[in-house]
Amino acid sequence: MDEQVYTQISKVLSGEATDTEQTTFGEWLAASPEHRALFEEAKHFWDASGRALQRTQYDFVPALADFLSRTQRENTTARTISLGRWLAYCAGAAAALVAGFFLFTGQPRAAATVIAAAETMIHRLPDKSAVWLKKGAELRYTAEDFAQSRTLDLKGTAFFEVVPDKEHAFTVSAGAVTVTVLGTSFEVAAEKAQEVSVAVRSGTVKMSGLEGNGELVLHAGRTGILAGGNLMEMQSAAGEPGWMEELLRFRNKPLKDIVQTIATYKKADIRFHTDFPEIAKAQKVSISFRDQSLEDMLRELCLVADCTWSRGGKGFVLRQKR
Numbered sequence: 001m002d003e004q005v006y007t008q009i010s011k012v013l014s015g016e017a018t019d020t021e022q023t024t025f026g027e028w029l030a031a032s033p034e035h036r037a038l039f040e041e042a043k044h045f046w047d048a049s050g051r052a053l054q055r056t057q058y059d060f061v062p063a064l065a066d067f068l069s070r071t072q073r074e075n076t077t078a079r080t081i082s083l084g085r086w087l088a089y090c091a092g093a094a095a096a097l098v099a100g101f102f103l104f105t106g107q108p109r110a111a112a113t114v115i116a117a118a119e120t121m122i123h124r125l126p127d128k129s130a131v132w133l134k135k136g137a138e139l140r141y142t143a144e145d146f147a148q149s150r151t152l153d154l155k156g157t158a159f160f161e162v163v164p165d166k167e168h169a170f171t172v173s174a175g176a177v178t179v180t181v182l183g184t185s186f187e188v189a190a191e192k193a194q195e196v197s198v199a200v201r202s203g204t205v206k207m208s209g210l211e212g213n214g215e216l217v218l219h220a221g222r223t224g225i226l227a228g229g230n231l232m233e234m235q236s237a238a239g240e241p242g243w244m245e246e247l248l249r250f251r252n253k254p255l256k257d258i259v260q261t262i263a264t265y266k267k268a269d270i271r272f273h274t275d276f277p278e279i280a281k282a283q284k285v286s287i288s289f290r291d292q293s294l295e296d297m298l299r300e301l302c303l304v305a306d307c308t309w310s311r312g313g314k315g316f317v318l319r320q321k322r
Contacts, residue, residue, distance in 0.1 A: 005038070008021065008025055008028075009025075009038075009039060009042045012025050012117050012118050017118065018253075018254060018257050022114075022115070022116070022117065022118075022121060023112070023114050023123065025115075025117070026113050026114050026115035026117070026138075027112060027113050029113070029115060029117075030113035030115075030140070039117075112140070112141055112142075112143045113138065113139070113140050114131075114133065114138070114139045114140075115133075115137075115138045115139075116133035116134060116135050116136060116137050116138075116156075117135075117136075118135070119135050120132065120133065120134055120135050120243060120244065121133050122261055122264045122265065123139065124264065125141070125146065125152075126143060126146040126147055127146060127147050127150060127163055127165065127168075128163045129160065129161060129162045129163045129170065130160075130161040130264050131158050131159070131160055131161075132158060132159040132160075132161075132244055133156070133157075133158050134156055134157040134158060134243045134244075135243075136156050137154065137155065137156030137157055137158050138154070138155040138156055139152060139153070139154055139158065140152060140153045140154075141153070147168070148168060149168075150165070150168045150169060150170045150171065151171045151172075151173070152171075152172055152173070153172075153173045153174075154172055154173070154174040154188055154190055155174075155175075155190060156190065156191060157187070157188065157189040157190070157191060157243065158187070158188055159185070159186070159187045159188075159244060160172065160184075160185065160186055160187075160188070161185045161267075162181055162182075162183050162184055162185065162186075162203075163183060164182060164183025165182065165183065166182060169181065169182055170182065170183075172188055174188045174190035174196055175190040175192065175193035175194065175195070175196045175226070176193050176194050176196060176209060176210050176211055176213075176226060177190075177196045177198070177207055177208060177209055177210060177213075177226050177231075178207075178208045178210065179198055179205055179206070179207055179208075180205070180206045180208070181203060181204070181205045181206070182203075183203060184200065184201075184202050184203025184204060184205060184220075185200075185201040185202045185203065186198060186199060186200045186201060186202075186203075186205050186218075187199045187201070194226065194227075194229070195226065195227055196225070196226040197223055197224065197225045197226070198218060198223065198224045198225075199222075199223040199236045199237070200218045200219060200220050200221070200222055200223070200236065201220060201221075201236075202220050203220065204217065204218065204219050204220075205217075205218045205224075206218075207224040207226075207231065209226060209231055211229070213226065213229060213230065213231050214231055215231070216231050216233050218233065221235065221236050222234070222235065222236055223235070223236040223237075248261075248262075248265065248288060248289040248290065249288045249289075250285060250286060250287050250288065251286050252284045252285075252286055253284065253285060253286075254281065254282050254283070254284060254285075255280065255281050255282070255283050255284075255285050255301075255305050255307075256272070256281040256282065258285055258287070258301065259272070259301075259318065262289075262294070262297055262298075262301075266294045266297075268294055268315060268316065269313075269314055269315025269316065270298075270315060270316045270317075270318070271312075271315060271316075271317060271318070272317070272318050272319075273317050273318065273319045273320075275319075275320075276307075276318060276319060276320050277320060280305075280307070280320050283305065285301070285304055285305055286304075287300065287301060287304050294316075298316060298318075302318070306320070306321050307319060307320050307321055308320075308321055
């Protein structure tokens with residue numbers, strides 16, 4: 001097995017993988033049942049290895065390689081691709097987050113799979129809609145015609161901020177329900193196929209059961225629940241879903257990734273000044289935010305990352321301190 005696989009698994013499990021690496025790894029993971037089995041074995045080893053072994057990537061990678069080489073199944077019928085070739089394939093694609101992948105037949109398919117394997121994350125869809133994925137959630141969609149179809153499959157829990165498009169509805173298949181909207185924000189929790197909830201923060205959502213359960217039209221502040229084969233409606237809990245707070249806890253993340261996450265979360269235009277060094281953008285930062293204004297977040301971030309911020313046009317500009 002390619003050592004790059006073990007290195008990437010180590011980064012995902014430790015939470016050090018960038019958003020782009022998380023997405024690319026999710027696509028590699030979806031390409032074969034053998035990849036998934038390998039990752040599950042790695043997670044068990046990670047949990048059992050303890051912090052002494054997990055302290056550095058360089059300690060963990062060879063140990064993981066040795067462990068998996070002994071336990072990896074032989075004579076598998078699934079066709080797999082080395083992560084090295086996978087990354088090379090994705091690098092040549094038109095977009096880093098939307099790459100074709102091979103599945104059993106080896107034929108390219110314009111599809112994307114995003115898995116929040118190690119932590120809560122944000123993913124930007126081709127139509128510019130944003131998805132907050134709770135840790136463990138999995139999102140699948142066809143990238144090639146997403147702007148027209150706007151359909152996707154969800155396992156787990158996610159919050160959607162959908163860009164309005166009167167010509168194309170936005171549809172989420174989650175367990176035993178489908179959710180259809182034109183432009184809104186809502187949370188879907190589908191940890192179990194037969195137990196699904198949809199909480200609407202803004203706009204209107206149609207929640208439809210796939211097994212003759214009927215449908216609900218939910219407005220802002222209302223939640224639809226599928227339980228025991230029945231659809232029910234109730235008042236939503238106030239505020240953001242609690243799990244979304246995890247999104248604003250960063251541990252050893254590149255500054256540029258933190259800035260991108262804050263910009264998406266706050267729906268703001270935040271950019272680096274043209275003379276901001278790339279090496280400074282890549283510096284690893286650990287910081288957490290909770291119930292803070294964008295200005296307060298930028299102020300704290302710049303204290304840690306040794307930079308300054310100012311308003312520029314309709315957004316904000318970060319500069320390195322001189």
